[in-house]
Amino acid sequence: MVAAATAAVQLTEIRKVHTMFAANAGLRRRPLLLILAGLLLSSTGCSNSPAPEDATSAAAGSGSPPATTGDRPRVALVMKSLANEFFASMAEGARAHAAQHVGDYELIVNGIQDETDLAGQVSLVEQMVAQQVAAIVIAPADSKALVPVLRKASAAGIVVVNIDNRLDADVLREQQVQIPFVGPDNRVGAKNVGLQLAKSLQAGDEIAILEGLETSFNGQQRKLGFTEAAAESGLKVVASQSAQWEMDVANQATAALLTAHPGLKGIMACNDSMALGALAAVRAAGRTDVRIAGFDNIGAVRQAILDGQILVTADQHGDQLAVYGIETALQLLDGAVAPGDGAAAQGTVRDRETAVDVITKETLSR
Numbered sequence: 001m002v003a004a005a006t007a008a009v010q011l012t013e014i015r016k017v018h019t020m021f022a023a024n025a026g027l028r029r030r031p032l033l034l035i036l037a038g039l040l041l042s043s044t045g046c047s048n049s050p051a052p053e054d055a056t057s058a059a060a061g062s063g064s065p066p067a068t069t070g071d072r073p074r075v076a077l078v079m080k081s082l083a084n085e086f087f088a089s090m091a092e093g094a095r096a097h098a099a100q101h102v103g104d105y106e107l108i109v110n111g112i113q114d115e116t117d118l119a120g121q122v123s124l125v126e127q128m129v130a131q132q133v134a135a136i137v138i139a140p141a142d143s144k145a146l147v148p149v150l151r152k153a154s155a156a157g158i159v160v161v162n163i164d165n166r167l168d169a170d171v172l173r174e175q176q177v178q179i180p181f182v183g184p185d186n187r188v189g190a191k192n193v194g195l196q197l198a199k200s201l202q203a204g205d206e207i208a209i210l211e212g213l214e215t216s217f218n219g220q221q222r223k224l225g226f227t228e229a230a231a232e233s234g235l236k237v238v239a240s241q242s243a244q245w246e247m248d249v250a251n252q253a254t255a256a257l258l259t260a261h262p263g264l265k266g267i268m269a270c271n272d273s274m275a276l277g278a279l280a281a282v283r284a285a286g287r288t289d290v291r292i293a294g295f296d297n298i299g300a301v302r303q304a305i306l307d308g309q310i311l312v313t314a315d316q317h318g319d320q321l322a323v324y325g326i327e328t329a330l331q332l333l334d335g336a337v338a339p340g341d342g343a344a345a346q347g348t349v350r351d352r353e354t355a356v357d358v359i360t361k362e363t364l365s366r
C-alpha cells in the first residue's frame with residue numbers, strides 16, 4: 001500500500017517535470033495539451049476546427065478545400081500521440097520550417113492523443129483525403145494498419161511520405177504502393193544506447209526491456225538493438241514486454257518486474273516516456289542500483305540524465321524528422337521525381353536515413 005502510494009506520488013512528480021519540459025519545448029510554459037491544441041488551431045487550413053479540448057480531430061473538417069491555397073500546396077503532417085513531447089517538438093520543428101517557407105506551402109498539423117488509437121489516426125488520414133490536401137507526411141502509429149488508407153490517399157493523387165516509424169515493406173508490396181521513408185536506423189541507435197548502458201553493468205547482470213507498441217516497426221527494431229547490445233555485453237535479459245510507449249503502463253510494468261526480479265540491474269526502454277515511468281517505479285521501490293536507458297532525448301529525460309537518474313538516451317532529432325519528410329513531399333510535388341523505394345532508379349525519391357545519436361551526461365555537459 002505504502003509503496004503503491006509512493007509510486008503514485010513519484011509518478012505525479014515525474015509527470016509534472018515532464019509537462020514542464022514539454023511546455024518549455026513548446027515554449028511559454030503552457031500545459032502540454034493547450035500548447036498542442038494551440039498548434040492545431042493556429043495551423044492554417046483548419047477552418048472547421050473544434051474547441052481546443054478536441055485536439056485529436058482539430059485539423060479535420062467536413063469541407064473539401066482545394067489541394068492548394070492560391071498557388072501554395074497544403075501539406076498535412078499526421079503524427080502519433082500528441083501527449084508525447086517527442087511529437088510536440090516535431091510539430092514545433094515543422095511549424096518553424098513552414099514559417100520560413102510561407103510562399104512554398106501551407107502546413108496542417110494533427111495527431112492522436114493515445115498511442116494505441118489506430119482508428120483515430122486512420123480517420124485523420126481519411127479526413128485529410130476528404131480535404132484534398134496535396135501531401136500527407138505521416139508518422140504511422142502502426143506499421144501495417146495504416147497502409148490501406150495511405151494507399152487510398154495515394155490513389156487519390158496525394159503525395160504520401162512516411163516518417164519516423166517505417167511502414168511494413170511486405171504490406172506495401174502487397175498493396176502495390178510506393179511510399180518513401182524518412183527516418184533513422186532504430187536498430188543501430190538502440191544498440192548503441194544499450195552498449196552504453198552495459199558499460200555501467202557487469203556481465204551476467206539482469207536487465208529488462210520495455211518495448212513500444214508491438215505492431216510498430218521502429219519499436220521492434222529498438223528491441224532487436226537492445227537485445228543485441230545485451231548479448232554482446234553478456235547481460236541477461238530476464239524480461240521483455242510491451243509498455244505500449246506509455247509512461248503509466250511502463251510504471252506498472254516496472255513495479256511488477258522489480259518484484260519478480262529483485263536482482264534486476266538495468267532497464268532498456270524503447271522510448272523516453274517509458275523510461276520516465278520506469279524511473280518513478282525504481283525510485284518508489286527505493287532502488288538506487290538500477291540503471292535506465294531511454295530513446296528520444298526529451299527535456300525531462302535530459303534533466304534526469306544530468307541528475308544521474310537516467311543513464312542514457314538516443315537523440316533521433318524529432319524536431320527535424322517532419323521537416324525532412326516535408327522537404328521530400330515538396331520535392332515529389334515539384335514533379336521532377338517520383339516516389340520509389342530504397343532500390344529506386346534515378347528520377348525517383350529514395351528513402352532518407354536520418355541521424356540518431358547517443359546522449360549521456362557527458363555529451364550533455366559538453
Ligand code: ALL
Pocket residue numbers: 080081084086115139164165218245270271272273295296
Ligand atoms: C515513435 C517515436 C518515439 C516515440 C514513440 C511513441 O514512433 O520514434 O520514440 O516516443 O513513437 O509514439
